[in-house]
Amino acid sequence: MEIISDFHLHSRFSRATSKDINIENLIKYAKIKGLNLLGTGDFTHPLWIKELKSELKDDGSGILKTNEGFPFILQAEISNIYTQDGRGRRVHNVILAPGFDVVEQINEALGKKGRMDYDGRPIFGFSCIELVDMMMGISKDIEIIPAHIWTPWFSIFGSKSGFDSVEECFGDRSKHIHALETGLSSDPAMNWRLSALDKYTLVSNSDSHSFWPWRIGREANAFDMKELTYSEFIGILRKKDPKKVLYTIEVDPSYGKYHLDGHRDCNVCMEPKDAAEAKDVCPVCRRPLTIGVLHRVEELADRPEGFVPKESVPYKSLIPLSEIISSVKGINQLYSKKIWETYNKLIGSFGSELDILLRTPVSDLRGAVGEKLADAIINVREGKLKIQAGFDGVYGKALFGNGAEESTNSDTKGQKRQKSIADFG
Numbered sequence: 001m002e003i004i005s006d007f008h009l010h011s012r013f014s015r016a017t018s019k020d021i022n023i024e025n026l027i028k029y030a031k032i033k034g035l036n037l038l039g040t041g042d043f044t045h046p047l048w049i050k051e052l053k054s055e056l057k058d059d060g061s062g063i064l065k066t067n068e069g070f071p072f073i074l075q076a077e078i079s080n081i082y083t084q085d086g087r088g089r090r091v092h093n094v095i096l097a098p099g100f101d102v103v104e105q106i107n108e109a110l111g112k113k114g115r116m117d118y119d120g121r122p123i124f125g126f127s128c129i130e131l132v133d134m135m136m137g138i139s140k141d142i143e144i145i146p147a148h149i150w151t152p153w154f155s156i157f158g159s160k161s162g163f164d165s166v167e168e169c170f171g172d173r174s175k176h177i178h179a180l181e182t183g184l185s186s187d188p189a190m191n192w193r194l195s196a197l198d199k200y201t202l203v204s205n206s207d208s209h210s211f212w213p214w215r216i217g218r219e220a221n222a223f224d225m226k227e228l229t230y231s232e233f234i235g236i237l238r239k240k241d242p243k244k245v246l247y248t249i250e251v252d253p254s255y256g257k258y259h260l261d262g263h264r265d266c267n268v269c270m271e272p273k274d275a276a277e278a279k280d281v282c283p284v285c286r287r288p289l290t291i292g293v294l295h296r297v298e299e300l301a302d303r304p305e306g307f308v309p310k311e312s313v314p315y316k317s318l319i320p321l322s323e324i325i326s327s328v329k330g331i332n333q334l335y336s337k338k339i340w341e342t343y344n345k346l347i348g349s350f351g352s353e354l355d356i357l358l359r360t361p362v363s364d365l366r367g368a369v370g371e372k373l374a375d376a377i378i379n380v381r382e383g384k385l386k387i388q389a390g391f392d393g394v395y396g397k398a399l400f401g402n403g404a405e406e407s408t409n410s411d412t413k414g415q416k417r418q419k420s421i422a423d424f425g
Contacts, residue, residue, distance in 0.1 A: 002246065003228060004354065006030075006220045007039035007073050008094050008147065008181065008205035011048040014041070014120030018210035023055040025211040027070045033217035034352030037228070039075030039096075039205070040064070042120030043103050044110060053100060062098035062141075062230020071228055074103055077147060077207075078110075079123040079154060080131055084169075090161040091128055091169065092121075092147040092154045094181060094205075095135065098230045105138045128156075132173040143234050144176060148183030148207060150293040152258050155183070157300065159291035164300060165196060178238040179203050184219065185256025185293035185390065188248065188315045189308075193301035198309055201240040204248040213343075213353055214320035214334050222246040240311075248315045249354070253293065254387035255319055255396040260292045262391030269391040272298050290392040317383055319398055321346065321353045327398045328376050342369060357381060376400050 012021040021041075030038050040056075042048045056064035056072055064072045074097040081090045097103045107116065116122045124131075128146075135142040146156040146166070153160050156169050163169040166177055179201040182191055188202050204219035224244050225232050236244040253259050261275035262268050266284035272295035280289050322334045325342050333339070347353065349368050350360045357377060365374035379385050379400075390396035 001225050001228070003037050003223045003225050004035050004217075004220050004249075005037035005039075005073075005223065005233075006035050006206050006208070006217045007037065007075055007096070007203075008077065008145075009039050009041045009075075009208040009216065010077070011040075011042040011045060011120050013045040013048045014209065016209055017120070018212070021211055023051070023066065026216070027066065027068075029211045029213050029216055030070070032347060032352060033213050034354030035217045035220060037063075037071050037073065038216075039094075040072045041075060041077075043074050043076045043095075043097065044078070044107055044116045044122055045120045046107075046117050048120060049103065049107065058100050060099070061228070063228050063233070073230065073233065074099070076106075077121045078131065079121055080126065080128050081123055082125055082127045084127055088161055089127075089163070089169075090154045090158070091156050092151075093128065093131060094145040094147045096143040096145070096230075096234070098139070098141045098234075102139050102142065106135070106142070109134050109138060128169050129171050129173050132170060132176050136173075136176060141230070141234065143178070143237060145179045145181055145203065145237075146177065147181050148185075149180050150186045150258075150296055151183050152290055152292065152296075156180075157296055159296050162296075166200075178240070181205060182248075182250070183207075183256065183293070184251055185253050185259040186297065187250045187253045187317065188312065189306075190253060190294070190297045192307055192309050192312060193297060193303045193305065195302055199240070201237050201245060202248065202313065203237070204250055204315075212322075212335070214322040217249070217354070218251055218318075218320050220249040222248070242311050242313055245313045247313060250315050250317050251319055252317050252385065252387045252396070254389040255398075256293065257390045257393050257395050258290070258292045259294055259396065260389045260391040261289045261295050262292065262394075263287065263289050264392040264394050269389065269394075292391055316358060318357050318380055319385070319387075321357060321377070323398060324376050324380060325373065327400050328373050342373070345369065 010017050012019050058064050076095045078093050113124050149156045152158045156162055167174045181203050191197050203221050206218045208215040224246050261270045263282040266282055268282050275289055282289050325339050326334050346356050350356050362374055362378045386399040388397040
């Protein structure tokens, strides 16, 4: 049984999220996307966990289901902001739990450390080591996964406040860390360049702040599961079984908001070698650049680009269908009527978005939406798409040979367009 899961997302109680996130909308757009298992998001928030308990049934399998049977796994994200080794650290971790009873214990323990009612992703002033001790003291079935591990501001390897290894962050508690979330600005191939990461299962999730199909499931994981239970799900993550982790779905890392180095206020985007020559300083305003993910990978890598470990899990590099339609049609707003008309026509004809992006024959696509859009979808599927790289909080942009999309990184109007899309989602 193939399970395609996005198990890191947020509720409407997190900052900068859609206020219309609810279980009904999450299920609706998960099915449209082609997902069949979701993380709940934000089980630490008192109002959201109350809603989860009213909407989802806990049958003891560790996988919660609605009355209609759609499955969820209990998930939250914790922000740990603290000082270690004389440096300020900011690390986000995804927490998975096997049932409401364990979640209640987690929330009780965290509640003694700080407030949780102000944000779905609460901030605590204790270390990642203390977080592991707390979780393992509650249940050995709790899974802790460092989130979006390369993001500059809030991650284990982030350039602004991170570490150079899992062990440096977690100490001897690193034995309890089994999986790492690669984040939008890196893909598995970039992570394969670090031999120290070989023992970890690499996972990909959307970290979505809305239910819209250009956000939810933009990164996901395909597992082969005999039965959908929490113990089997966690077992796959902990054993790093390449026969069970079928593939991950990734956006092209250039699409991510922090792939290259840069300074968005000055419209400056730089490759790592150019940033290094500039001593990581913006050539326009002379302030520090935001050092991106590719730069950090280059700093820590002990293998050449293109290295593939023996037991690597394959991945499929995509961008959301709505963004393909938007770029081909030259329409800036992903939620415009014309975008939805084309999107819904494709979904009505061929099933889910992932079916369209991964499996629908080009001849069928051409018959439904014409040659230009069909060929763009196939180019994405075959990895032939060029991406204008993201930097310093600006999403990357797909280039389909259309002059309207082939702006440079100094194109302020293009950046404002990307920001509006990001803020909506």
